[in-house]
Amino acid sequence: QVQLVESGGGVVQPGRSLRPSCAASGFTFNTYAMNWVRQAPGEGLEWVAIISRDGSKKYYADSVKGRFTISRDNSKNTLYLQMTGLRVEDTAVYYCAVEGFDIWGQGTMVTVSS
């Protein structure tokens, strides 16, 4: 069945890096743009980034521009989010979602704390 499974979250100190990933299955991954969306504890959803089908175009929310990099490996059906210079306010569940936001993963928790 169609599925997105995130992994790679964890607890990190401010200023450090982390790279969660999202494994896709059950659909033709390289025919869809992909998004990352995050949700801080007790808060609403925030769009983070989108990457085109072939990975050539990438767009970011202002809150993460210059610190986060979205990428994909279509040979592995996997989406990534390289997060650097992490801040306490980046603490959230990070979801991957297919371009129309009709398919979501279960999320991976990223906690930034000293």
Added chain:
Amino acid sequence: QSALTQPPSASGSPGQSVTISCTGTSSDVGGYNYVSWYQQHPGKAPKLMIYEVSKRPSGVPDRFSGSKSGNTASLTVSGLQADDEADYYCSSYAGSNNYVFGTGTKVTVL
């Protein structure tokens, strides 16, 4: 990009209807017919309920309907059921390959 504005809460009795608003600007909600609505139960991932203002994905009951007027979109849930109790979020395309979500509304079935 500022979040779209939704009321914090809404409620109704079983069988009744509830309508949630989502207010943006001419740069997002008012400028594009790409408004979506999501249902999120506690601890779960969001689920797409409405896309392109008023279209329902396969499997979503027709009790859920969407509309838009100017810079404000609305989601109506008719014939409220216990399982409709959840958080609801809107989203809109905001131009330049950016998206914006709403602040969220907690729907309570009395």
